[in-house]
Amino acid sequence: MNTTNSIQQALFHRFDREQWAELRQSVPLTLSETELVDLQGMNEQLSLAEVTDIYLPLSRLLNLIIDAKQQRSFVLNQFLDHKVDHSPYIISISGSVAVGKSTTARILQTLLQRWPQHPKVDLVTTDGFLYPLADLKRKGLMKRKGFPESYDKKMLSQFIADVKAGHDEVLAPLYSHVTYDRRHDEHQPIRQPDILILEGLNVLQTDADTLVESRKPFVSDFVDFSIYVDAEESLLKEWYMQRFLQFRQGAFANPKSYFNHYSKLTDAEANAIAANIWDTINGPNLKLNILPTRERADLILTKGANHLMDKVLLKK
Template identity: 30%
Template sequence: MLQAALDVVVPFARGRQGRVVVGICGPPAAGKSTLSSALAEALQDVHIGLSSVAVPMDGFHLSNVELDRLGLADRKGAPETFDSAGFVHLLRRLRAGEDLVYAPAYSRTLHESIGGVIPVPSSVRVIVVEGNYLLLEHGPWASVRDLLDLVLYLDAPDEVRQESLVRRQLAKGLDLPEAQDWVSRSDEANASVIAATRNRADLILTR
């Protein structure tokens, strides 16, 4: 999977001048975070020599306090539970090549976004942006696709994803029935929304 991504991204980046923004999209638990981190690290290998950093969309999760206020706590992870306009603004800053941009990340320990933890200096050649909703066509999300030079869609068998998602909810403290309910009711509803956008990607990879 990593090699397939490198086979596409490396010649693409070398064939362009300036910064390249690569998106990795796909349903929950497809392996986007793992692939984006591995890709960013591999691009910096001495034999490739492309400075890179991974920037996750998950850094734009609304806070749990705000989700409670909006009545969206039971839908956390859905498109409307992110600061999508803020995410678009960050992408525009990254494309503009500002001297130094700080991107947020999401903590799976705190279950909250943390601001200013990913420094992106202007010298970085390839930015790997990872997230569920990079290819949506409504609201502020609709601006994202045009801010990405190349988008890889990462898929995985449903049973593999669902097992991983259940383990994720168990780790948060839910019991097994609660975890299974969350996955079937929330995560898989989001997965259906994301799957409908896969035809907008440049390449589809399957885990």
């Protein structure tokens, strides 16, 4: 048994797909086929069976955990003679580029907001907290985009701290995949949700991941439950290259797209460029910064071929 498997065996309960699906119990399916099509990401063909087997048990687990936290908060506020606070339950979703984090986040948001105990569920991606394009160019970080140093960590930490503190309204910056830049003067207002889902590459990082000793809080300090979406790197690279080809015919074809020049590539040229981007940027970022945080997650969802989950690890 290799070291990773040994660590996982010590830290996690392990379920194959069938074992996990049984934990759904009587939770009803509240998602239609049409809704699922709108939620899934590019290059993913998810079925309602995936929702039934994987996401409904997860929805049930999170509902039980959040309900217990809400009851504890009520008792604590009663004991302290405080008014009920509006601190949301924060769920983070991490994993590699092209693994399907965004689809997982959207499906969870849809399912969780249909429980009567927590109907208001907001979703924020960390893309908006990337430094503006001009700053990345000035700092020489264009080929490190997605690495921890390409994010405004102070801004992100302050945002999540303000949300956790129950502020009436907190603004999250938005990101444009057309201009490849933060949207100036556009924000997503977060107004005291019951649950906040935060999706991004580096949301599981702690001060152990920085070379400089820091007592400043990290995003992970404010997270109540963390999820890591996992897959073998060979699959991730394959999915990234497939997605790149689809972007070439879709988003890249937009004349305003930062990557419009890629739309004119042949299949061979596009595959070569996509493979190089993976080998020089996304692959190294995965190995250096993202994968080392995997075992910190409360839950690991492991995908096999066709983006189908085949294993679930739940922290003991």
